[in-house]
Structure formats: structure tokens, C-alpha cells
Amino acid sequence: MAGLPKTSDRRRHLSSLYLIALGSNRRHACHGAPGRVVRAAQEELAAFGTVLARSRVIATAPIGAAQRRFANAALVLESERDPPALLAALKRTEREFGRRSGQRWGDRVLDCDIVLWSGGVWRSGGPRAGLSIPHPAFRDRAFVLGPACAIAPGWRDPVSGLSLAHLHARLTSPRPLPR
Template sequence: MPTTSYAIAIGSNRRGRHGAPEREVAAAIRALGGVVAASGIVASAPLGPSIRRFANAAVLIQTRETPPELLARLKRIERDFGRRRGQRWGARVIDLDIVLWSAGSWAEDDLIVPHPAFRTRRFVLDPLLGIAAAWRDPLTNSTVRQLAHRAQAVDRRPRRP
């Protein structure tokens, strides 16, 4: 396979062997290899039942791996960091998700690229905006910049009591 690029979202909200969540994210960036751009680390509120805030970042990597090969490597890194399968959206030492792939889209039972939920998640879009603002979602043809702007507008809408 030729070299392609991937956008990877990284998150942590639990201490691990590297320390606080921010240090876990930084260590994961180093463990990935092939990183050509990395965002800063930002804090975000948790989704679901977790009460701990997350440290989030995004990176662009280049590799010859297919999406399933990369997913298998990301899962190995998560296990090496101490991630255990458990409650959905619960506390985790590290979470690594394939968000976008330069070759387009991919769909299998256990892997969908682009990530189905990334278009509305500011904790993914905000870090990605700094390193891949012009990258187009192959399914909507919207850029990361456009998606981030929409997500920000939704967050600013008044809430009903």
C-alpha cells in the first residue's frame, strides 16, 4: 500500500504509568510514530457517565498501513498504556481513534472511517482545526474548519429550560 495520511484523535482522563492525562496524551503521541503534525493538548468535558475531564489532542500521521492494520496497532498501544475494555465513555488511560484517512472512507463491522461521530465533537474538531483545517470529510465534503464552525454554533445556541 502507498503511504497515506490519517488524522488520529487522542484522549485521556485517567492517570496511567506516564502520569496525569496530559502526560498520557503526550506519551501516546510519541508512541504513534510517523507523526507529521500534532495539535496542542486541550481540556474538555466528559461525555456519558464519566465525571473526569479529558485531555485531548489530534495528530496527523503518515503510514503504509491499511485502516484495519492501523486500528490493530492503535489497540495494541491502548493495551500497552493499560487501557481495558469496560464501560462505554468511562474513564480511560488512553483512547486512540482514527478520524480521517487521506484515501477516503472505509467501512467494516468494527471500523468506520471517517469516525461516525467526529463531525459534532468539539474535543476532536478543535484540536484537528489547528493541524488539518482544510481536510475534507469524504462523506459530506465539508472541511474540518466548516465542521468546527458548525459545532461551535451549536454550542452557542441558547438552551431551553
């Protein structure tokens, strides 16, 4: 796929590439401030495959019910896990970092989302409990598109056909671009 980090031919048939978004806006007892939490999580996700690219961590404004600024980043992960298995591993990692269920879009120690998958579209389960790839809201979130565009600008959204660079430009352009 154009714009994605290359996988070795030998492993290509066994693995998939994932674009993972990470965020934090609460301190962690061991890792400290949210930026350090996100960097530590980027390291932890290597347990699920090979991290091929990682963005820098950026500071962003809170959204929804959240009260504190967020630290956000993205990474490209090559993994042999299928999307539901990777999601389960990401949710387990969130819990290990201290995430507790609570208010949607509230403050959290760690949030990990599968944004894109090299297999295209994935849908499972009901609308609230299921997994949807691409992530349903990623096109409208500069805090996802900015870091993602920095590491995989040519990766195309399988729904719109637009690259991450194009989606980011549409979202952040000072003037509305034609659709």
C-alpha cells in the same frame, strides 16, 4: 489533497495519511496526568509511521459515563499500514498504556481513534465490531474537531464535503448556521 500536510512524491504511492484523535482522563503510573499520557501517546504513534503534525493538548469536560475531565489532542500520521492494521496497532497501544475494556464512554487511560483517512471512506465488519472511517461521531465532537482543525483545517470530510474548519465552525458557532 488540499489542507493536508504534504507527503514526498516518492512515498505518496506507498502510504496514506490518517487523522488520529487521542484522549485520556486517567493517570498512568509512568506518564502521570492525562495530559502527559496524551503527549506520550503522540510520541508512541510515531512507531506506526511519520507524525506530520500534532495539536496541543486541550482539557475537555467528561461525556457519557466518564467522571473525570479529559485531555484531548489530534495528530496527522503518514503510514504504510492499511486502516485495519493501523486500528489494530492503535488498540494494542491503548492496552499497553493500561486501557481495559469496560463501560462505553467511561474513564480510560488512553483512547485512540482513526477520524479521517486520505483514502476517503472505509467500512468493515458489523456495526459494533467494524471499522468506520470517517469516525461516525466526529462531526458532533468539539473535543475532536478543535484539535483536528488546528493541524488540518482544510482536510475535507469525504461524506459531507465540508472542511474540518467548516465543521468546527458549525459546531461551535453561538448561532445556528444554515445547513
